Amino acid sequence: MIGMLLRVLGHQYARPVRRTVALMTMTAIVEGLSYALLVPVLRTLFGSNPADALPWLIAFGGAVAIYAVLRYVSDLLGFRAGTTLLRGMYHRLGDHLARLPLGWYSTGRVGEVSVLASQGVLETMGVIAHLLAPYISAFVTPVTIVGVMLAFNWQMGLAALVAVPLVVAIQVWTGRSTAAADAQRHERDQEATGRVIEYLQAQPVLRAGGRSGERFTSLDDSLREVQRASRRTVLATLPGMIGLTITVQAMFTVLLALGAYLALGGNIGAAEVLAILVLAARCADPLLSLADIGGKLRGARSELARLDAVLRTEPLPEAPEPIQPAGHDLEFESVTFRHGDRTVLDEVSLSVPQGQRVAVVGASGAGKSTLLQLLARFHDVDAGAVRVGGVDVRAISTEVLTARIAIVFQEVYLFDGTIEENVRLGRPDADGAAVRAAATAARLDEVIERLPGGWAANVGEGGALLSGGERQRVSIARALLKDAPIVLLDEVTSALDPVNEAAVHEGIERLMAGRTVVMVAHRMRTVRRADRIVFLDGGRIVEEGSHDELLRHGGRYADFWNISLTPAARE
Structure with missing residues (x-):
């Protein structure tokens, strides 16, 4: 013993x-x-x-x-x-x-x-x-x-x-x-x-x-x-x-x-x-x-x-001699990823040029969120390669990779502390002016003004004292404060009311400006503004192109568009 x-x-x-x-x-x-x-x-x-x-x-x-x-x-x-x-x-x-x-x-x-x-x-x-x-x-x-x-x-x-x-x-x-x-x-x-x-x-x-x-x-x-x-x-x-x-x-x-x-x-x-x-x-x-x-x-x-x-459980291996990425472009090369006996992604190839926005669309279970997780190296691929700036993520040190990526999830977790402490997680050494600028850009300042205690207001365990939209604004402010060149968005507005959706959408637009973005979304207002749209089905890319191109093609994306939106929302 x-x-x-x-x-x-x-x-x-x-x-x-x-x-x-x-x-x-x-x-x-x-x-x-x-x-x-x-x-x-x-x-x-x-x-x-x-x-x-x-x-x-x-x-x-x-x-x-x-x-x-x-x-x-x-x-x-x-x-x-x-x-x-x-x-x-x-x-x-x-x-x-x-x-x-x-x-x-x-x-x-x-x-x-x-x-x-x-x-x-x-x-x-x-x-x-x-x-x-x-x-x-x-x-x-x-x-x-x-x-x-x-x-x-x-x-x-x-x-x-x-x-x-x-x-x-x-x-x-x-x-x-x-x-x-x-x-x-x-x-x-x-x-x-x-x-x-x-x-x-x-x-x-x-x-x-x-x-x-x-x-x-x-x-x-x-x-x-x-x-x-x-x-x-x-x-x-x-x-x-x-x-x-x-x-x-x-x-x-x-x-x-x-x-x-x-x-x-x-x-x-x-x-x-x-x-x-x-x-x-x-x-x-x-x-x-x-x-x-x-x-x-x-x-x-x-x-x-x-x-x-x-x-004794082995963590993801670190490269003995890490390589510094030269840029912020993203690439999937013949990526296969399995979870247990199930193949989540099967021979997926995709490139995202630096500064472009790519939206990933598809039914639940198609592997959309897995794409984002592989980019952030939450898992390692079973076959193929995921590259950031032309370098395989397995050859990049964890510190360098995480510093280049800001992630906003659908389910936001906030630590039991003040709003300011949770925003500062994006960049702990940021000064007060930068923190408040990020909050304003995410329209979090509106929430802070009406909360007793303002910046010192406690959010509770998991952010339980805030609404879903308010938690999402904190998450966006955190990502804005981090100021990373690559942004990954995962269904960030799927469960919000119209008022919070509009505020969060405005914050997301500011977050995406000038950055390389991969977004998973069901809200078509966000998807249609992407430079390119990828439709995933069964772990494979079945369609790829701009919003207008895919609608003219009349394939799976067009069907998804017609089913997902009301006539008024398509305008």
Whole structure:
């Protein structure tokens, strides 16, 4: 487990963890050696001159004091290391997640990562702060004591040594027998969490259907499965706990019987037998604690394994020698992209000269948004090449590529903060004049004027305190502030009311001015102004040309135009 922990933490944090483990191991050894002084103490006390025990008692007190100092320092170091590594782990996980391809973030995986980033990281780092010291002590201290027993009496030491492999075997067996139950419990916990969220999100539907007072069957079923999985976990753990207790108690009984036999035979003194039994009792306490510590460590190990799996997921590769694009033209060359077993784009070739606007039109599922995602390198193509400025996006550094592209999505996400903070995401180092100019160009200033707090108004989590049109204006202002030469627009006005649509459309026109633009849109007012229109169907380009050319052609685009617009909107 220590090896996996070091791998998850990375080379940067390996040294403090090794130092902490070394100090905790030394502390456990000193604890075991301090108990060795009990043998001469008890031998002298039960001897002919008990006063001779004073030096041994002083030595024992000194050893205990040294152990207490080491224990305090090691526990403090472990706690500090845990809190320091917690912050570092969040940074490492966040940096890694930011480099993973967007396609990795399926719906189920987002929930898994959210649980992992909260409960999982805390539980894993808690191992260093709270569990590592008692776990090391539970193993190292008894082994040290057994070594001391071997030094004083090889028969009793050998008898105690027999218990060591038995305890290890029980711990290994318990871990294996509970692994499946733990994994099943984790799956059921995740499913129940998803059902709770679903139940909360479904409240409008349930109440609209007059079913607000009914129980949510799928949620109840999930909770029952959690209960069953918990029961199976307890039943899987119980034999190991009982086996460990019986082994430790049997070891102590054997030592007691062997000590009595050796004392009666005159092979060992009563004081030595008493001292060794005291040592054996000190072995029993930490060994019995292994059952509780082992259960907690198994839970942490499961979270650690999931964290390790995420961190070992390969991000999109970076070019060893990045190439700087010479311009802002875009090109798709025989691009094929698959999502699972489905081919989303099939041998697509398309060029967008610098400064031109290309609109991508087609039915839902045709692959329109995927084109934009490949340009921004949210995914890598399965075949062919996507180029920006004549350079394959795989040969451009991520920083250079993202700096050249501004994206406005249909679904806008705003961080819980002020409007100004969300706009500044486009260019954090922009001055106040530039931020306000971008807001004015996006007609966001109209929203700011009527909000209490103005620029300091909080938008809420996900921008929940703003309407869809207001969130879209923030997104456009953010893109305008970034001032990137390439603009990607994805259905930005498809769900807006007429007033907000007009305001957003005005902001988009200013955003597109003088830039290379690829837009996915259903609103024909935006599409018809494009320099070229591409019609996608089934992942292939079936038509391409200007608005007037495609209408004269009378093909798929003309049909789409006639179906999508009312007679008044065609004027």
